[in-house]
Amino acid sequence: MPDLTATASRAFSDALTVIASVEPRISDAIRAELADQRGSLKLIASENYASLATLLTMGNWLSDKYAEGTIGHRFYAGCQNVDTVESVAAEHARELFGAEYAYVQPHSGIDANLVAYWAILNAKVESPTLQRLGAKTVNDLAESDWEDLRAEFNRQRVMGMSLDAGGHLTHGFRHNISGKMFAQHSYGTDPESGLIDYDKLLADAREFKPLILVAGYSAYPRRVNFARMREIADAVGAVLFVDMAHFAGLVAGKVFTGEENPIPYADVVATTTHKSLRGPRGGLVLATKEFSDAVDKGCPMVLGGPLSNMMAAKAVALAEARTTAFQSYAQAVADNAQALADGLLRRGARLVTGGTDNHLVLIDTTTFGLTGRQAESALLESGVVTNRNSIPADPNGAWYTSGVRIGTPALTSRGLGADDFDEVADMIVGVLTGAEPVTASTGKPGKAKYTLPDGLADRTRARAEELLDRFPLYPGLTL
Ligand SMILES: *Cc1c(COP(=O)(O)O)cnc(C)c1O
Numbered sequence: 001m002p003d004l005t006a007t008a009s010r011a012f013s014d015a016l017t018v019i020a021s022v023e024p025r026i027s028d029a030i031r032a033e034l035a036d037q038r039g040s041l042k043l044i045a046s047e048n049y050a051s052l053a054t055l056l057t058m059g060n061w062l063s064d065k066y067a068e069g070t071i072g073h074r075f076y077a078g079c080q081n082v083d084t085v086e087s088v089a090a091e092h093a094r095e096l097f098g099a100e101y102a103y104v105q106p107h108s109g110i111d112a113n114l115v116a117y118w119a120i121l122n123a124k125v126e127s128p129t130l131q132r133l134g135a136k137t138v139n140d141l142a143e144s145d146w147e148d149l150r151a152e153f154n155r156q157r158v159m160g161m162s163l164d165a166g167g168h169l170t171h172g173f174r175h176n177i178s179g180k181m182f183a184q185h186s187y188g189t190d191p192e193s194g195l196i197d198y199d200k201l202l203a204d205a206r207e208f209k210p211l212i213l214v215a216g217y218s219a220y221p222r223r224v225n226f227a228r229m230r231e232i233a234d235a236v237g238a239v240l241f242v243d244m245a246h247f248a249g250l251v252a253g254k255v256f257t258g259e260e261n262p263i264p265y266a267d268v269v270a271t272t273t274h275k276s277l278r279g280p281r282g283g284l285v286l287a288t289k290e291f292s293d294a295v296d297k298g299c300p301m302v303l304g305g306p307l308s309n310m311m312a313a314k315a316v317a318l319a320e321a322r323t324t325a326f327q328s329y330a331q332a333v334a335d336n337a338q339a340l341a342d343g344l345l346r347r348g349a350r351l352v353t354g355g356t357d358n359h360l361v362l363i364d365t366t367t368f369g370l371t372g373r374q375a376e377s378a379l380l381e382s383g384v385v386t387n388r389n390s391i392p393a394d395p396n397g398a399w400y401t402s403g404v405r406i407g408t409p410a411l412t413s414r415g416l417g418a419d420d421f422d423e424v425a426d427m428i429v430g431v432l433t434g435a436e437p438v439t440a441s442t443g444k445p446g447k448a449k450y451t452l453p454d455g456l457a458d459r460t461r462a463r464a465e466e467l468l469d470r471f472p473l474y475p476g477l478t479l
Helices: 005-020 024-038 052-057 080-097 109-124 128-133 143-154 177-181 198-208 226-236 248-252 289-295 308-321 324-346 372-381 409-414 418-434 456-470
Strands: 101-103 157-161 183-187 212-216 239-243 268-272 283-287 360-364 387-389 403-407 436-439 445-451
Touching: 005 024, 005 052, 052 308, 080 101, 080 248, 080 283, 080 308, 101 289, 109 177, 109 239, 109 268, 109 283, 109 289, 128 143, 157 198, 183 198, 198 226, 212 226, 226 239, 248 324, 283 289, 308 324, 324 360, 324 409, 324 418, 372 387, 372 403, 372 418, 372 445, 409 418, 418 456
Parallel strands: 157 183, 157 212, 212 239, 239 268
Antiparallel strands: 101 283, 268 283, 360 403, 387 403, 436 445
16 A cells, blocks of 8 residues: 555644634644644553544545435435445455444444344344234334333343453443343353353353353453353353454454354354454444344434444444454554563563453552552553553452553554563553552551652653654654
8 A cells, every 4th residue: 555644644634724713622632632642651452543544534524414224225315325335344344254244333332232232132032022913023013012022121131241350331230221121140250260161151151041141351361262152152042242342353353263253153243443443433243144134223223323424434444454464463462462461470460360362461459559540540640551440359349449451452553562562561560569559547558549659650651752752653644
């Protein structure tokens, strides 16, 4: 591909001039965000940097078109260009992941999960109400029948990974709609190894008999065996739903293959497009043919009208993800996580599960005498951006936590390699070793405040800046 960075520079610069003529505070904020992103050592495992082509695709008049419905079957006239955009994005998604069917309308990962849940209910619940009425799907029901149906749906069970083991809110947690829609049972990890215990999972599933088994995570630093997950789902007659929001880029980049690739094993797969997949903010759902009609009901049943400009950007990012360059990127994400984990372990940190084989590590901050909150703040003050995260059986609860989650997708996009991540490990352990919890008035260590030795934050920030200078974000983009 020719280097079009100079062209992109002009495009962004001109766009900002136009925006500034209407509301300069917004063009200023957009510029400031670029400066912030360039200047921060971004180790948040769910974030990345989309390509300039992907970013440029988002701002245009596709946004002005209403297109509720599906490709070729819209509730509005004149959707031929949206049909093209959605078809191309879905084609790339199907071919990239080897899926039978792709639905690219979801506006985010959570929306994609809701579409998936609704589709599974729609396709699988053996509802006496539906049978009595002879209705094929819930969409054919009269309003008066809904009360019975709601009760039937409400009795359905979902089984997903617990939050403190690394699962996501949408896997049945009580503060999310999924926990209100379904009866929920969560599976954790083995207390010794920190790994998923598939035998125990099977035993629990036999007891709980879920309609939906959810596999996938936000903070589990290991690969999942989806062949095992399929066996467990089959043993109890459950639908296997995989939420690959975090690791879709490693599937796309063919780092997760064989039994670690969810697509051949799952009935329905949902993902974000903006995490390791490195696309625009959004989501998508992949499914077998059996579920495709039900997934197509996503809009308007679950979702607002499609964001056609964002579907266009998904198409561009998915095209990028089909290149060998993206495969090299995905492999580097995993290699860098390995280097980071090795560097942390060598310097005495304790990692949940003892390491990683995906794109993230989870440091147990209690070995440094810190809560996750204190560790996150001390690192942030030192120019290292992470997020606090619960660890299994967390002694400090979901707010303060006892861990920090660190991911490699964003900085790998900037070009950092294994040696650089070893340097990052050195900076992190330096800060966490130096930080001291501030004792509360009760005489016990507090959970939020901390102190750092004089100069440590400044020295670490200088090291972070030196590293970032060597790996400019969007090199050649003159803004
Ligand atoms: C991030 C994430 C989501 C939610 O994605 P949003 O785009 O923020 O709605 C869903 N599931 C998992 C496993 C995630 O990690």
